Amino acid sequence: MRTQVAIIGAGPAGMLLAHLLAAENIEAIVLERRDRHYVEGRVRAGVLEQVTVDLMRRLKLSSRLDQDGLVHSGTNLSLDGQIIHIDLANLTGGSTVTVYGQQEVMRDLFDAAEPRGVHVIWDADETMLHDVDSERPFLTWKKNGTEHRLDCDFVAGCDGFHGPSRMAIPNNVLKTFERVYPFGWLGILADVPPAGHELIYANHERGFALASMRSATRSRYYIQCSLNDRVEDWPDERFWDEACLRLGRDVATKVTRGPSFEKSIAPLRSFVSEPMRWGRLFLAGDAAHIVPPTGAKGLNLAASDVIMLSQALREFYRDHSSAGIDSYSERALSRVWKAERFSWWFTSITHRFPNMDGFDRRIQMAELDYIRGSITAQRSLAENYVGLPLETI
Template sequence: MKVQVCIVGGGPSGLLLSQLLHLRGIDTIVLEKYSREHVLSRIRAGVLEHGFARLMREAQCGERMDREGEIHNGFHIAHDGVLDHVDLHKYSGGNSVIVYGQTELTRDLYEARDRLGGKVVHNAEDVTLHEVKSDAPFVTYRSGGERVRVLCDFVVGADGFHGVSRQSIPKDVLREYEKIYPFGWLGVLSRTRPVSPELIYVKHERGFALCSMRSQVLSRYYIQVPLTDKPKDWADDAFWAELRRRLPQEVAAKLITGPSIEKSIAPLRSFVAEPMQYGRLFLAGDAAHIVPPTGARGLNSAASDIYYLYHALIAHYQKGDDSGLEGYSKKALARIWKAQRFSWWMTMLLHRFPDRLPYDDELQQTEMNYLFSSETALRLLAENYVGLPF
């Protein structure tokens, strides 16, 4: 089999790139380790930057997002018993974000690939990358007991943190940066009306909390827990009781509870791999970088990678211009590190660290007080939250 671009990973990053390139006449194949049903069963955050939303529309996948997504012009931060508002629209120059579940976004991308007859292979086992430093890379995989060879011009690794793509870069070439946070987020999805029309981030002496949503009838709530906790340790009633303790009284009084549809604990990690290019292999999304969910930069950071790769590949095939491909890693990483900084800042601002010193508590409190006393600080928060320019 011969294609121009072989994409490893059938999550939103790989599917979006495949769709965008297909619309510009570039032949791709997507190799996904798991079944479509498994991919669509994964529950992920869904706060989309305005730039990501534009990219979905350009990919002809934004109709349902625009119809069903919730446009948010701001969010709240609860601290010290008060509920302060961050006006994104005011402080970012008129921009906003869209709350639209990643599962639904991925479903839209799958349906778009189906409409165009895109090549997406599920249950692709033992995916292996070959000769990526040469002018003729290829990828092999097993399907139904048969070994398949895919010849291509370029390989894009969008196969997540544990995928084979980053592991295909020699250890003496790759440099990895990592920070592990000493807590996780216990998340509960419930078929209940959200407690607030906008997200509420909570800084509390008992730990962080977040009131989020998937729709007007589907809510997602989180509380900070020790890494030693397991989802089975938390009965639904215990979760709701702890969430109420951390919310301002007027918010807790409006909270509607119900049985959990899904319950999981996500550890918090910051991770960056450099470079994001090795020969004709290009990394994108979680294969190259991970951020804590604080600030909702994960999926959006992957979208910026796809934007740069998409335009670089278009320039290569349509103009013979390789400057975008040659500069991809440097350009992508410049934006990624800014997303890392913002996620780290939000995490440090809002969480209760178990090894904190009194000095740390005072500094955290000062940072919060300064944020809501300075329009400049609010502008910095807003412009990062809605998304820096690609």
């Protein structure tokens, strides 16, 4: 079996890239270790930057997004219950974000795959990369006990943090940078209307909380928790009590409580691997970088990665130029590190860290108070929150 681009991973990065390449008539095959039901069912972020929304429209995959997505022209910070409103649209010249769950994005990508000739091989186990530093790379995998081989021109590693792609880069080439945070996010989904029409990021003396949503009838709430906590430690009543306390009295009066149908604890980390290209292998999405969920950059970074990568591959096949593939890693990492900086900063001003003393707490409060009173500070926050402009070729 042969193709031009072999894509490992059918998550957002892999499927967006597959659709982009199909639009350019570049052959691609996607290998996915799990089945569609598993990939589509993973509960992930739901805030899309304009770059990602524009990409879905460019691919003509936005009919449900345009109908059901919740466009937000602002967001909110809360300091011990006092709301600071950030007017995203006015501060950025009209930019907004759209709330539309990653599960819905994946459904749109999968539904359109077969009609557009996007080939996905499900349940591809034990995928291995071979000769990616040569001009004839290939992949092997097993399915139903039988080993298969796929020869290709390039490999796109879109297989997440634990996938094999990053591991194929030699240790003397690969550099990794990591910051592990000493807390997690306990999140729930409930079929109740949201507390407001925009997100609320709360800094409270007891820890961080976030009031979010997936639709007008489905809410997503988070609270900062210990890494030693278990889901079983947090029955719904305890969660709602704690979330309402941290969000503040005014917001709490607007919270509709209800039974959760999904509850999980996620650790937080910042992670970047360099380079994002080695030989004929390119990394994209979580295979190359992880951001804490504060600021919702994960899926959006994956989208910007594959936009740049698809441009580079189009240049290679259409114009017979390697300039794009040679500069891919540098271009992508420039945007990645800016998103990492913002996510780290946003996390640092909204969470309670172990061993914080009175000085540290006052610094947080001063930072948020500065944002409250400074249009310049609000504009910087807004520009990063909606997503920095993506240069195009």
